Amino acid sequence: MIDDFKAYSNDQIEVRYSKSRCTHAAECVKGLRAVFNVRQRPWINVDNASVDEIVEVIHRCPSGALEYTIKKPK
Numbered sequence: 001m002i003d004d005f006k007a008y009s010n011d012q013i014e015v016r017y018s019k020s021r022c023t024h025a026a027e028c029v030k031g032l033r034a035v036f037n038v039r040q041r042p043w044i045n046v047d048n049a050s051v052d053e054i055v056e057v058i059h060r061c062p063s064g065a066l067e068y069t070i071k072k073p074k
């Protein structure tokens with residue numbers, strides 16, 4: 001499998017998304033549309049929810065297409 005992760009981040013969290021892994025189950029867009037919205041560009045906007053909300057939805061992704069790293073406060 002080709003890993004083509006693309007990163008979306010702010011100073012609190014980095015979210016990575018792999019198009020080739022995504023099975024379009026839509027758990028992310030149904031779960032947190034403010035962050036995961038295919039009608040906006042970039043389609044992932046990590047500023048629109050709390051870190052906890054984003055992490056909770058990423059854990060629902062069935063394909064492994066979404067990963068995250070929580071950044072340590074400076």
Ligand code: SF4
Pocket residue numbers: 021022023024025026027028029060061062063064065066
């Ligand atoms: S939840 Fe995962 S598999 Fe489903 S659309 Fe989002 S990234 Fe793709």
